[in-house]
Amino acid sequence: MPNAVKKCEHYEKFKVYRDKILALHNDSLEKTIAIALSLCLLCAVLVSFAAVALKPLQIGNKELDMKKNILDVAGLLDADTDINQAFDERIEAKLVDIETGDYVENMDVAAYDQRKAAKDPAQRLAIPAEKDIASIRVKAKIAKVYLVKKGDAIQSIILPVHGYGLWSTMYGFLSLAADGQTVQSINFYDQAETPGLGGEVVNPNWRALWNGKKVYSESGEPVLGLIKGVVDSNKPGSEYQVDGLAGATLTSNGVTNLIRYWMSNEGFAPYLNKVRAGENQS
Template identity: 50%
Template sequence: MASSNDSIQKTIIVALSLCLVCSVFVAAAAVGLKPIQNANKDLDRKRNILSAANMLDPSKSVDEIFSSVEARIVNLQTGAFATQAELQAAGIDPVAYDQKAAAKNPQLSVALSGENDPAGIKRRANFSSVYLVKANNALDKIIVPVHGYGLWSTMYGFIALQNDFNTVIGFGFYDQGETPGLGGEVDNPNWKALWQGKLVYDEQGDAVIRLAKGGVDSSDPQAAHKIDGLSGATLTSRGVTHLVQYWLGEEGFGPFLAKLRSEGVQ
């Protein structure tokens, strides 16, 4: 009987020791790989930003191209670049700012509902990153993040505008879970190419860019503001329209872009 008990105790001790050793190795691996994971995450972010602006060049590294991009933080409540005092008061590190996390923090975001939330995001962060591309010491293009709900998922992407802050250079999602072959066609390069040259705002300054069900009629006076809708994906198409109009409208980057248009980059 004692021998049997000893055997059980030894088995338990061996199992616990093995678990302890494995947990130490897993923890060490996680800590050791963290810098690599963060570097890969940052590289992917840069690649997505450059892709939206059609700036990727296979002959150059992502970091080399991104050296011409300046990241800034915008206060969406004031429509201006955030001041150092505002960032300090909010406890925001501009380099490490995580807009997704900020949107979940009631201290750093505002709640949205009903007509105030056409993009279905529920909360909007008070501050947002934007990316400025300069050429010959002058602003050449600007890239802003956008997100909103489609049919099955929240779609995250970037839209790039020329320095008239109205003409689209490029647009694309880097994270979406829409139906492959239908709403998932938001990743189709041919569809994304249709955005280039489209206009966001009408003569009154309203964000009217939208997806057109059944395709764009070239004779339509509003054709410059329309992109072909996604065939068989009405709800995803509607979601794309809502999120782009929201983020480039009065509750998103609209006031900020209007300020840049009239005052330039400060």
């Protein structure tokens, strides 16, 4: 009862103050400030309510967009593709220990967010400056990879890659054939490079140039990268080269560096070695 009495007293005081404000002249400074504050409070409540109410929808749309990008780089996306169905039927997500290349089986794959993990000191690794060619400073200990499968056979391996360009950290997926060597596609789903220049990393025509390129030299070093100008397919080594982005040298360098970093022993090389050896087949 005491709480109810206090609430009634507070409400009565509020009514008195409200009536006092409403009785003031419209040009009154006090009334203007009170109305403005009331509107701000109302808007804040509405925005907060909308944020909470729409959060599940936002999460669902984010997950759907990620599946769409994965299907795109896997070559499984058409205009009439049912994204959820195609993803569930053809794509298997796995968690990989970056240092060992082994699958991690005791974690929830669906719930794991690699980008969030990279921000958590307990889930990330600091990258020594001399090895940080992708300019990312830290990386998650565990990576989420995607296997495109037909039955039990792996058709392609989709690896998350990221690195700094000119203006932004570029996040994307690199799709490799089951040999862990031959590129099928690349897709940058999050980047803020200069439109028409570095932003051409999302151009389908440029992305198509990656198909069939090789990641590793005969000695096993990651050598795939962008060059200045256009690749001459008749010259030796052209299988390791992709046309550079015209007028975007720093973005081009960034793409080269992030590919070579993530394909090195600092990235997915230990995992790909085990895939090629038949140790990571499921």
